[in-house]
Amino acid sequence: MSERTxxxxxxxxxxxxxxxxxxxxxxxxxxxxxxESNRCLxxxxxxxxxxxxxxxxxxxxxxxxATGNLSGSARTILDANILGASCARACPVEVLCEGACVxxxxxxxxxxxxxxxxxxxxxxxESGAPLPFEPGAETGLSVALIGAGPASLACAAELRRxxxxxxxxxxxxxxxxxxxxxxxxxxLPLIESLREIEMLSQLGVDFHFETMIDAASLSELERKxxxxxxxxxxxxxxxxxxxxxxxxxxxxxxxLIAGYKxxxxxxxxxxxxxxxxxxxxxxxxxxxxxxxxTEVHIVYRRGPEQMSSFTxxxxxxxxxxxxxxxxxxPTGIRGDKSVDRLELxxxxxxxxxxxxxxxxxxxxxxxxxxxxxxxxxxxxxxxSEHGSEGAKVQLERGRILIxxxxxxxxxxxxxxxxxxxxxxxxxxxxxxxxxxxxxxxxAWLEAQHVQA
Amino acid sequence: MSKPKPTLExxxxxxxCLNPFWLASAPPTNCGEQIxxxxxxxxxxxxxxxxxxxxxxxxSRYSSIDWEGRRMMGxxxxxxxxxRPIEINLQEIAEVKRRYPKHVVIASLMVExxxxxxxxIVQRAEDAGADGLELNFGCPHGMSERGMGxxxxxxxxxxxxxxxxxxxxxxxPVIVKxxxxxxxxxxxxxxxxxxxxxxxxxxNTINSITGIDLETLQPNPNVDGxxxxxxxxxxxxKPIALNMVxxxxxxxxxxxxxxxxxxxxxxxxxxxxxxxxxxxxxxxTAAMHYGYRIVEDMQDGLLAWMTEKxxxxxxxxxxxxxxxxxxxxxxxxxxxxxxxxxxxLCIGCQLCYTACWDGAHQCIHLDRTSPVPDTTxxxxxxxxxxxxxxxxxxxxxxxxxxxxxxxxxTPLERIPRVDEHHCVGCNLCALVxxxxxxxxMERIDNGLPSESWEERTAKGLVPPGAREVMSTNT
Numbered sequence: 055m056s057e058r059t060x061x062x063x064x065x066x067x068x069x070x071x072x073x074x075x076x077x078x079x080x081x082x083x084x085x086x087x088x089x090e091s092n093r094c095l096x097x098x099x100x101x102x103x104x105x106x107x108x109x110x111x112x113x114x115x116x117x118x119x120a121t122g123n124l125s126g127s128a129r130t131i132l133d134a135n136i137l138g139a140s141c142a143r144a145c146p147v148e149v150l151c152e153g154a155c156v157x158x159x160x161x162x163x164x165x166x167x168x169x170x171x172x173x174x175x176x177x178x179x180e181s182g183a184p185l186p187f188e189p190g191a192e193t194g195l196s197v198a199l200i201g202a203g204p205a206s207l208a209c210a211a212e213l214r215r216x217x218x219x220x221x222x223x224x225x226x227x228x229x230x231x232x233x234x235x236x237x238x239x240x241x242l243p244l245i246e247s248l249r250e251i252e253m254l255s256q257l258g259v260d261f262h263f264e265t266m267i268d269a270a271s272l273s274e275l276e277r278k279x280x281x282x283x284x285x286x287x288x289x290x291x292x293x294x295x296x297x298x299x300x301x302x303x304x305x306x307x308x309x310l311i312a313g314y315k316x317x318x319x320x321x322x323x324x325x326x327x328x329x330x331x332x333x334x335x336x337x338x339x340x341x342x343x344x345x346x347x348t349e350v351h352i353v354y355r356r357g358p359e360q361m362s363s364f365t366x367x368x369x370x371x372x373x374x375x376x377x378x379x380x381x382x383x384p385t386g387i388r389g390d391k392s393v394d395r396l397e398l399x400x401x402x403x404x405x406x407x408x409x410x411x412x413x414x415x416x417x418x419x420x421x422x423x424x425x426x427x428x429x430x431x432x433x434x435x436x437x438s439e440h441g442s443e444g445a446k447v448q449l450e451r452g453r454i455l456i457x458x459x460x461x462x463x464x465x466x467x468x469x470x471x472x473x474x475x476x477x478x479x480x481x482x483x484x485x486x487x488x489x490x491x492x493x494x495x496x497a498w499l500e501a502q503h504v505q506a
Numbered sequence: 507m508s509k510p511k512p513t514l515e516x517x518x519x520x521x522x523c524l525n526p527f528w529l530a531s532a533p534p535t536n537c538g539e540q541i542x543x544x545x546x547x548x549x550x551x552x553x554x555x556x557x558x559x560x561x562x563x564x565x566s567r568y569s570s571i572d573w574e575g576r577r578m579m580g581x582x583x584x585x586x587x588x589x590r591p592i593e594i595n596l597q598e599i600a601e602v603k604r605r606y607p608k609h610v611v612i613a614s615l616m617v618e619x620x621x622x623x624x625x626x627i628v629q630r631a632e633d634a635g636a637d638g639l640e641l642n643f644g645c646p647h648g649m650s651e652r653g654m655g656x657x658x659x660x661x662x663x664x665x666x667x668x669x670x671x672x673x674x675x676x677x678x679p680v681i682v683k684x685x686x687x688x689x690x691x692x693x694x695x696x697x698x699x700x701x702x703x704x705x706x707x708x709x710n711t712i713n714s715i716t717g718i719d720l721e722t723l724q725p726n727p728n729v730d731g732x733x734x735x736x737x738x739x740x741x742x743x744k745p746i747a748l749n750m751v752x753x754x755x756x757x758x759x760x761x762x763x764x765x766x767x768x769x770x771x772x773x774x775x776x777x778x779x780x781x782x783x784x785x786x787x788x789x790x791t792a793a794m795h796y797g798y799r800i801v802e803d804m805q806d807g808l809l810a811w812m813t814e815k816x817x818x819x820x821x822x823x824x825x826x827x828x829x830x831x832x833x834x835x836x837x838x839x840x841x842x843x844x845x846x847x848x849x850x851l852c853i854g855c856q857l858c859y860t861a862c863w864d865g866a867h868q869c870i871h872l873d874r875t876s877p878v879p880d881t882t883x884x885x886x887x888x889x890x891x892x893x894x895x896x897x898x899x900x901x902x903x904x905x906x907x908x909x910x911x912x913x914x915x916t917p918l919e920r921i922p923r924v925d926e927h928h929c930v931g932c933n934l935c936a937l938v939x940x941x942x943x944x945x946x947m948e949r950i951d952n953g954l955p956s957e958s959w960e961e962r963t964a965k966g967l968v969p970p971g972a973r974e975v976m977s978t979n980t
Contacts, residue, residue: 089575095940098856098885099892101920107897120574149900159853159916160941362902458896480899490896 061228061255062248068317074344075239078370079143079169087173091119094165097156102167105154107486108135112151116170128178129186131171136211136489137204139179139250140233141482142171143242146333148366150482179249185256190217195499198223198275199283200267203231204481205472205488206285207254209461212492214257218499221260221279223267231287232473233481235312238337240344244315269436272446276467280502281495284447284454284463284470285488288478289433291426294329298387303394307338307427314341323422325349327396328376329384331361335427336368339376342425351419353379355401355409379419383411387424396421430478453477461491462498469495512812514550514805516820518785519679519705519763521637523610525550526776526820527804530767530788531614531640531683533585534798538598542605547798548805551610553707553788556587556642557595557631558616558654569716569726571742580742581791582716584727584734586648587616592627596634603635611635612681616642616654619664621671628675638678641669641703643694644685644710646737656710659685662697669701679704681765684754687713691750695760707765707788708754709747711737740791744769748782752831755783771800773807780820781827839962840954843931843947845870845924851944854920858935858945860885869928870935875919926950 082090094116102112110131118127131138147153147168155164195218199206202224210220228234234247255261267275276282291306293299307328313319326342328335331354342350352371354361357380361368372378379398386397400415432452437445448455448464454475456462461469471487473479514525528551529535529544536555544552563585573579588595603611613631617623631639643665645655658664665682672680682698684691686709695706713735718725725733747768754760766779771792779787792800817823847858847870862870863885872888873880924935936945962968 092574095855095857097854098860099888101854104892104895105897107899109893109895109897146899156853156855156916158914160851364902459894476898479901483898486897 060248060252062245062252064228065245065248066317067245070320071239071314071317072243075243075341078238078240079172081176082166082169082173084173087119087170090166091116091170094120095156101154101156102151102165105150106134107150107480107482108141108489109486110134110138110151110171112167115174116165116167119170119174124174124177125181125183125186127174128183131174132186134489135482135485136208136254137233137250137481137485138171139175140204140237140242140247141485142168142175143246144233144237144481146364146366146480149364179253185253187211187215187257189214189257192219193217193499195219195280196221196278197281197283197495198279199285200272200275201231201285201287201472201474202226202229202261202263203285203287203472204233204484205287205491206231206283207233207251207259208485208488209283209285209469209471209492209495210259210488211254211257212489213495214259216492216496218280218496219258219260221262221275223262223265223275225264225266227263229261229263231285232308235315236308236334237481238311238341239315240340267436269438272436276446280467280499282468283461283488283491283495284437284468284474285472285484286433287473288430291430292428294384294426294428296384296386298389298393301387301389302392303389303422304387304424304426307334307425308430310338310425311341314345319345321346323347325421326423326425327351327353327419327421328425328427329353329396330427330429331356331358331363331378332427332429333363333367335425336363336371336376338425338427339371340374342423343374343376347423350376351379351421352376353382353384353396353398353419355381355383357381381409385411385416388418393421393424395419396424430473432474434474456487456491457494459490460494460497461487462494466498469498512809512818514809514820516785518610518765519638519681521610521679522608523550523786524608525805526780526784526786527551527801528553528610528612528765528786528788529793529798530790531556531612531642532790532794534790534793536588537590537595538602541598541602541611544793544798544801545602545606545609548801549609549798551612551637551786553612553614553640554588554595554599554636556614556616556645557592557627558587559618560589560591561586561648563589564729566727566729569736570740571716578740578791578795580714580716580738581740581794582714582727582736582738583711584647584729584736587642587645592630596630599631599634599636603637610637612638612640614640614642614683616645616649619653619658619668621674624668624671625675628672632676632678636678638681638704639672639676640681640683640707641672642683642710643668643698644683646685646687646711646713647735656685656687659683659694659710660688662693665694666697666701669698669703673702681705681707683710683767684708684750685710686746686750686768690753692753692757692760695754695757695762699760699762703762705763705765705785706754706760707767709743709750709768711739712743712746714738739768740795741769741771744775748778751779751782751784752828755825755828756831771795773804773811776804776808777811777823778827780824782831783825783828785820785824835959835963837958838956839959840952840957842950842952844926844929844950845931845933845935845945846926846948847922847924847935847945848943849916849918849921851941852916852921853941853944854916855940856920856922857938857940859922861934861938866932866934867928867930869925869930870922871925872919872922874921874923879923879925881925 096113115127115130151167152164157164199222202222213220229251230247322345326347328339381401382398388395395418397418400412401409402412454470469491471491472484531553535552541552567585570578571580613636643659649655650657682703763785765786766784767788776787939945
């Protein structure tokens with residue numbers, strides 16, 4: 055383990071990427087952070103803390119910035135959220151802590167919680183201090199965690215702090231899942247995700263990369279370990295199911311984002327169409343702009359009021375020059391060897407509320423790249439061995455059913471959290487799930503132990 | 507009826523003043539060039555940086571206390587009196603008075619405690635044209651180690667003696683500047699009055715160590731790794747100064763025309779000092795922080811307030827608040843107020859709740875949504891309940907209705923309730939509440955007549971043991 059090159063040193067620096075995807079929210083300096091931290095009222099049972107899925111004690115970490123106790127501030131953050139640095143940058147705080155800030159209620163700007171959190175975490179990294187937690191005394195117990203995304207990482211941290219071994223399995227060569235590969239670079243650079251995971255791994259986490267877990271190997275892990283945590287996220291992005299989708303020049307938002315973040319994709323062609331209007335679609339559209347596209351469209355079946363992206367993301371996309379086409383549906387993709395047109399038809403609402411194509415409204419959009427972002431499938435087939443015995447855990451519409459407070463599935467030895475249980479939310483939701491599951495697993499194992 | 511157009515012109519112990527705003531004896535009055543610029547900015551008078559045998563200063567000299575990101579809430583100095591030759595200072599006094607005959611120039615003086623030496627400096631200052639003299643019996647650092655400054659002010663007999671020597675010679679009004687570094691400021695004030703002083707000024711700076719550098723373990727201000735206690739001033743000292751001003755002005759044996767000093771930076775501060783009996787006010791720290799220009803609003807604001815209140819002159823409101831400061835034993839024990847939280851203004855920070863539970867009388871509760879009042883829920887129980895709550899990021903499509911709820915209106919369960927029956931009316935909740943007028947203290951008519959401790963004792967309603975511990979306070 056100790057010989058391993060730190061994760062964030064395993065990737066090449068990409069100056070051009072850093073320049074194109076500069077910080078959306080620049081860091082605060084000390085002179086700005088101190089007055090901002092003093093502006094915090096230090097609410098009791100603070101709404102920001104309640105709104106945070108991981109319940110970071112926000113007023114506490116902010117007051118520690120005010121007193122200059124920066125290591126204590128970082129410890130307060132990490133104690134509640136082991137990916138506190140990532141979340142400081144990636145969280146949609148407008149609908150979380152900052153949205154809940156009481157300052158809104160008397161016409162004041164909310165406290166800049168995210169930037170203060172980043173200030174505390176950046177200061178902590180700069181100090182070079184180790185992770186402020188020790189692994190617990192070894193219990194001899196071990197847990198297999200499938201997927202090395204935020205849910206599994208948070209779960210692993212809780213397990214390690216309780217002396218339980220954590221073996222993480224992931225198909226990718228580096229840890230972090232969508233935290234590493236799926237967040238817009240101007241919010242969370244890939245290297246920052248890796249830096250944070252490197253710190254977390256000081257707790258002694260066992261990583262197994264480029265390892266695909268199938269039904270057989272899952273059963274093997276179930277036998278070898280005392281519990282299994284499923285943090286597998288969601289599967290691939292849905293296909294449209296229309297003609298021409300196999301042409302070169304059709305991709306999906308997650309591949310586009312992972313591609314440019316990892317340096318495999320340096321530019322995009324001039325004309326790009328993104329299909330879908332969720333937060334991922336917005337990230338992909340803005341990425342296309344930053345990667346050199348001159349004309350970026352988002353096409354969506356419904357209107358702006360039904361889009362699933364946050365309002366501030368929509369505003370951001372418009373600011374970047376992304377154009378929106380509402381109430382349209384792709385009907386075909388045309389092109390010789392690669393894409394050159396997307397055929398669309400307008401949709402109208404019927405009396406019963408459904409939407410149907412409007413006859414004669416067909417038109418097409420010239421494009422060089424089509425990026426699909428119409429939701430992810432689930433990949434839970436590996437949960438049933440040979441497809442005959444039925445799934446190991448109970449599912450509902452592809453999601454793994456869990457007890458929200460412990461992460462336990464219908465199968466007591468299996469726990470789960472993150473996108474595979476909530477249908478796809480934020481990093482912070484996955485961290486919260488993983489944290490609760492880690493505590494839940496430890497409590498369950500302890501109870502088993504007492505009984506045995 | 508139109509209100510009279512007020513004037514700031516006033517007379518202080520016989521000295522005619524364009525306005526009551528003087529610069530205190532300090533770095534802003536170090537030389538004639540500065541004082542003339544100050545007069546141009548609107549200052550009515552200046553007390554010259556203390557004149558005496560030139561001293562040698564150290565560097566550095568100042569340090570300060572910042573408060574939650576704002577600079578210089580309190581200010582500290584270890585600078586001594588003027589480091590310029592006496593003759594230069596006196597020449598410049600003459601020059602200033604020649605060019606600004608209507609402005610007040612007071613010569614602050616400090617020399618060794620010898621009758622002849624005092625006679626000599628008094629004569630020279632007055633010959634130069636000073637409108638009055640201020641005897642610096644207050645400087646708490648450096649000079650006191652040499653038997654001057656507060657070393658004089660702290661011993662009433664010295665204070666009286668030197669004042670008397672000065673009065674033997676002086677033809678202009680003599681103002682004695684008092685040190686606050688004494689257990690009862692009335693003692694030196696009475697001594698100065700016995701010595702024949704025409705006026706007093708108070709307070710000088712307060713002995714202080716502003717802080718220790720936690721890296722180097724050196725106190726501030728740092729002079730080659732060491733420091734020395736300094737004199738504290740600025741906004742932080744105003745309440746202490748107001749109290750001492752009131753003590754002097756309420757004591758017949760002390761009371762004289764008084765020039766108020768201590769944390770004054772605005773017309774509001776000035777008005778408060780005047781309401782406690784001051785005839786002029788002196789400013790230093792605020793001018794060192796923001797420059798002479800602050801006097802513009804001091805004049806403008808005070809005139810506006812006087813117009814609103816119907817006061818034509820400074821004397822019209824001077825001392826009006828003095829009768830409202832009484833001994834505790836005269837306060838009405840039957841006056842009853844309780845806190846009232848105005849729901850429409852409450853932002854749900856719950857600072858009043860935690861303050862009342864931990865710092866007051868446990869009579870604010872979070873039970874508005876409970877069917878019956880619940881005074882048993884402790885802060886610990888509230889926090890434990892909150893920790894168990896599961897929150898998720900709301901997604902516009904899936905969680906319609908939850909978005910933005912947090913920011914618009916305060917949920918009822920976050921608005922604390924005051925148990926008025928147990929509220930003692932201490933003010934703490936209203937003081938910590940960040941929203942203006944959200945918590946008001948409302949009078950409860952308990953039907954009881956006014957009754958003070960003194961009256962209650964006189965009626966024999968107080969057990970003998972509770973009356974007085976020691977009777978030394980006269």
